[in-house]
Amino acid sequence: MLRVAVVAGGYSDESVISLKSCELIYANLNPEKYDRTRVRILKEGWYAEIDGEKFPINKGDFSFERNGEKINFDVVFNTIHGTPGEDGYLQAYFEMIGLPYNGCPFYQSALTFNKKDCIAVLSKYGIPHAKSVYITKGDKYSAKEIIENVGLPCFVKPNRSGSSLGISKVQKLEDFEGAMEKAFHEDREVLIESFLDGTEVSVGVLNYKNETIVLGITEIVSHTEFFDYDAKYNGLSDEITPARIPSDVEKRVREIAAKAYNCLNMTGFSRSEYIIVNGEPHFIEMNTLPGFSPASIFPQQAAHAGIALEDLMDSEIELALNRKSPWEE
Template identity: 40%
Template sequence: MNSKKLQIAIVTGGTSAEVEIALKGADVVIKHLDKDRFETFKINIGEKLWTVDHDERKLPIDKNDFSFIVDHKRVDFDCAFVIIHGKPAENGKIQAYFDLVGLPYTCSGVFASSISYNKEACKAFLKDMPVKLAKSITVNANNDLASMNLNLSFPVFVKPNQEGSSYGISRVKVKEDISKAVQQALKYDDQVMIEEAIAGREITCGLMTLNGEVITLPLTEIISAKEFFDYEAKYEGASNEITPAEISSELSDECKRISIEIYKKLMCKGIVRIDYILKDEDFYLLEVNSIPGLSEASIVPQQAKAQGISLEELFAIQIEECLSQNYQQTTI
């Protein structure tokens, strides 16, 4: 990199229930990026209005080219560091826009993001991978749940087909409670997945690219103080996260191998976190998080720290990889 500071758009906010989580993560990225190398601009993506925070002002982003005007001068960006959870990034829509305007970005492209955000589609796409998948069905508001033969073993998880951070998710023990749980999930998406609960240990694997190669970080085991790893457990301290996970080296290697295969199959880019349930010797896929949390207390930063990678290094690597020729050629 040359001596000129790179202009980095920290793209955050979004239109899902996870806005506040994204905004907090963006502040962490801005705090830890090397100010001698990067000039950062916080961009808030709203439903209609996109703005940049500049000198205690909120200036409009020109959607024609993702620039803004300040003091009669146009400011362009070298890279978009995307820290939006949910829509419009984890479903791939803003990446499609960035592809159109020619702006490199730090996360997975349209294909990987849209597939991984849709739980049903992701399971279908990965069905031939060497990982087990819990039995599930997908329903919507038109289904008569009372008369349906679910053909699932209870307990089950009922969750929005496209949403994150455990919003709208319920653990249901008997069929009589399914309808109420589905109505709750329908507040967040028009499709709802009903999936058999797998009893086991929750293990998560962080991955990213480094010098064009996919690498894994130390695994984490999540032990929730709640019935499952819900919003409170994730963001309000109601869980114990052990990094590295206390499992055998053989199981650890197997989890990392599976995760790399999934990452490559989906053509992911940047930081990704893949969650599993470990039952006996088998890994069951929970979900692929194409833009995981990046606060100091989030899981991937904990894993990076265990690997000896600081937040400053972790975030800088994402920009360096984003701007590399190899990364741009393979992002879809």
């Protein structure tokens, strides 16, 4: 029986979401196939958690000891949203110690977590996106010039963050500096994007049984100014699957979403956000470890597609075990 570490937590404000995702994934890993262990990676330490007891993780090989026995894992199922689980750090670590893990490799993790760089790469493949300005903490900038460039309203967001943490929709110039301060609280890099007036959709794409498939398209109707943290996790939005869009637009969204996934050489789960303007989907961001809490979109899309979560977990484990390290290819 395979020993699986279901890894959750992280060092960002998204850790609370990660712990919820962990439980849904843990429950859908078949206990007849897998010996499952919850592993917490938190600022205060790394440890395996069994029946409420904590066992420190040896970072040298990601093992732990229990009752005098050393326990090694066969594979990791990473459920950390944000740093260090979604930005490439853990992927690189697992790569170096030779431990198979789910999801995409460290380069794709780091690239997609950096909104600016991901947009820059995808733009080379002709994938539309909003006009944007990039600012690093300490840079001198003119709020007036930025607004003249991107227009109002605009979005001010951390360049490397998830769950809509630190994002503001700016309606007037006087609110710009407050939005920048809020974004800099989450990251030292900030992206200011023009407002796209259209239909927002979230698109699940994954490698399932060695084929890239678009799991589903969910229309987002937020009860707040935009699809922020409260809208995502506190019920302040309508998430409609399938999206209420014409068949030709649906086909275009599926084409663009699959193209973005394949152009980045992605593997594993992903959920991308798009704004459809005049029938054309504009890329916003890609999440390589989408939420798996009961409120999350990805499990809803799997249910709509008629794919059991247990089958998705099996597929991810298989991909992890069959992936070769860069130096083995």
